[in-house]
Every structure is written in C-alpha cells, then in structure tokens.
Amino acid sequence: xxxxxxxxxxxxxxxxxxxxxxxxxxxxxxxxxxxxxxxxxxxxxxxxxxxxxxxxxxxxxxxxxxxxxxxxxxxxxxxxxxxxxxxxxxxxxxxxxxxxxxxxxxxxxxxxxxxxxxxxxxxxxxxxxxxxxxxxxxxxxxxx
Numbered sequence: 634x635x636x637x638x639x640x641x642x643x644x645x646x647x648x649x650x651x652x653x654x655x656x657x658x659x660x661x662x663x664x665x666x667x668x669x670x671x672x673x674x675x676x677x678x679x680x681x682x683x684x685x686x687x688x689x690x691x692x693x694x695x696x697x698x699x700x701x702x703x704x705x706x707x708x709x710x711x712x713x714x715x716x717x718x719x720x721x722x723x724x725x726x727x728x729x730x731x732x733x734x735x736x737x738x739x740x741x742x743x744x745x746x747x748x749x750x751x752x753x754x755x756x757x758x759x760x761x762x763x764x765x766x767x768x769x770x771x772x773x774x775x776x777x
Contacts, residue, residue, distance in 0.1 A: 675741075675744055676743065676744075682747070682753070683743075683753050683754050683757055684754065687754035688754045688757050688758050688761075690754070691752075691754050691755045691757075691758035691759075692758050692762070694755075697755050697758075697759070698758065698759060698762050701755075701759040701762070701763065702759075702762060702763060702766060705735075705737065705759075705763045705770075706735060706763075706766065706770040706774065709734040709735065710731060710734050710735050710774045712734070713730050713731050713733075713734035714731070716730070717730060717731075728775070731774060731775060732771065732775065734774075735767070735770060735771045735774045735775070736767065736771070737760060737763040737764040737767050742756045742759070742760060743756045743757055743760065
C-alpha cells in the first residue's frame with residue numbers, strides 16, 4: 634500500500650513539473666514573439682519613413698555601397714580572425730564568430746542612422762545589398 638502511495642505522489646510531482654515546464658516554455662515563446670514583433674515594427678517604422686526613390690538613388694552611388702560591402706565582407710571577417718588569433722576559441726565558437734561577422738547588418742543600422750540623423754536611405758540600400766551578397770560571400774569567407 635505504501636508503494637502505491639509513493640508512486641501516486643511521484644506521479645503528481647512529475648505532473649506538476651511538466652506543467653511548470655510547459656508554462657515556462659509558453660512564456661519564453663511569448664517573449665520571443667513579442668521581441669520579434671517589436672523588432673519588425675522598429676525596422677518597418679525606420680524604413681517606412683524613407684523615400685523609395687532615395688533608396689534607389691543610393692544603389693547608383695557606387696562608392697558608398699562598395700565601402701560598406703568592403704567593411705562588411707572583408708574588414709569585419711578579418712577583425713574576427715584577428716580576435717580568434719589573439720584569443721583562441723574552440724572550433725564551434727570560431728565558426729560562429731566568423732558567420733556572425735560575415736552576416737548582413739540588419740535593421741538596427743537603420744535605427745541608429747535615424748537616431749543620429751545619418752543617411753537612412755544609404756543604410757537601407759547597404760543592408761539590402763549586403764543581404765543579397767551574403768549568399769555568395771558567407772560561404773567564401775567560411776571556406777577561407
């Protein structure tokens with residue numbers, strides 16, 4: 634009889650633990666959804682205030698795009714490599730750092746540009762160009 638009682642108690646505590654884990658998972662998923670929604674609203678708000686014609690004009694100003702692309706796909710991976718040479722890391726961390734260093738800038742660059750009254754159209758054009766070039770540059774940088 635005591636063994637049956639013990640099993641019931643452990644079954645109850647396992648059920649409670651499962652409910653707690655499920656609640657924690659739901660809370661984390663909710664927080665991730667809210668975070669992604671806020672980031673989308675931030676990016677849409679910054680780029681939505683930018684004139685599409687101004688963005689297209691920035692694609693024809695080659696100097697700005699080339700400078701940004703050089704920094705994104707040459708300078709940042711070289712700095713990541715230098716950091717790895719100075720501070721050796723496990724292979725998984727090293728590959729992760731190189732991937733992050735080669736990845737495109739994202740939406741926060743537009744936010745920073747609007748915050749300091751910089752050229753938001755150039756930021757949007759650079760993010761677009763670097764996102765498109767990542768398909769080629771990321772495997773090349775990882776292979777090197």
